[in-house]
Amino acid sequence: MAEEVLSGGNMEVVVRVGDTVRRVAGEWTPSVQAWLTAIRGSGVEQVPEPRGSDIEGREVLSYLPGSTLDRAEPAVLWSSAVLEQAGRLLRRIHDAEVPPALASGVWRTQRHDPVEVICHNDFAPYNLLVDGERLVGVIDFDMASPGPRIWDLAYLAYRLAPFAEDADGFDEVQAKGSESRMTRLHRVIDAYGVPYEASAVLATAVERLEELAAFTDARAMETERTDLVAHAAMYRRDAQRLRHRLQRPAR
Known part of the structure; x- marks a missing residue:
């Protein structure tokens, strides 16, 4: 699917692919994804849903509209x-x-x-x-x-x-x-x-x-x-x- 570069991304490039967002992963990514999972599990749906990684090793998150x-x-x-x-x-x-x-x-x-x-x-x-x-x-x-x-x-x-x-x-x-x-x-x-x-x-x-x-x-x-x-x-x-x-x- 086509990649759309999103605005912001002051540290690294962030792109949208369909209903997901892809960004550079690092050693911190498992902690971030575990935290997001916990937040959503507490009923806060206004944060991205972690969806693992793609074949390029980038972090994958759900795209939030707005x-x-x-x-x-x-x-x-x-x-x-x-x-x-x-x-x-x-x-x-x-x-x-x-x-x-x-x-x-x-x-x-x-x-x-x-x-x-x-x-x-x-x-x-x-x-x-x-x-x-x-x-x-x-x-x-x-x-x-x-x-x-x-x-x-x-x-x-x-x-x-x-x-x-x-x-x-x-x-x-x-x-x-x-x-x-x-x-x-x-x-x-x-x-x-x-x-x-x-x-x-x-x-x-x-x-x-x-x-x-x-x-x-x-x-x-x-x-x-x-x-x-x-x-x-x-x-x-x-x-x-x-x-x-x-x-x-x-x-």
């Missing part, structure tokens, strides 16, 4: 409904009952202590699928690893509250009456359902961005991609802005 949230109109991308759905879906994925051995399994990225769950590590608009204003799926689990719940929640908040510099269209939507970033931060924390302090989520986001900047710089050197250098610089600017926000008196 369009990525980052390509949606700003009114959808920055809607409170989508924000809350994302928080709830992340909680359901984290709450899936997984085999205890997965916590010590082989993963593509480093673990972070304290280990509470398996983290997606990139739960963001470009990996979230929507149909209208309905969140219908999440993709790209290859960078997963064990870690604390707040590690994933902090990155989601960074991307959807949003505190990211490249949050295109948010200022225009906010000018028309959308909630403030801090109000949206509290909204996604409430949707996730664990009473974290907003300051703890922001502090974790700073740590996450510093690590992501270092990873992206290394990836830029490996691939000679100048766009990744720019991404790393943005993560560091965003981390600095969040530090300043944390230093402001509480209101």
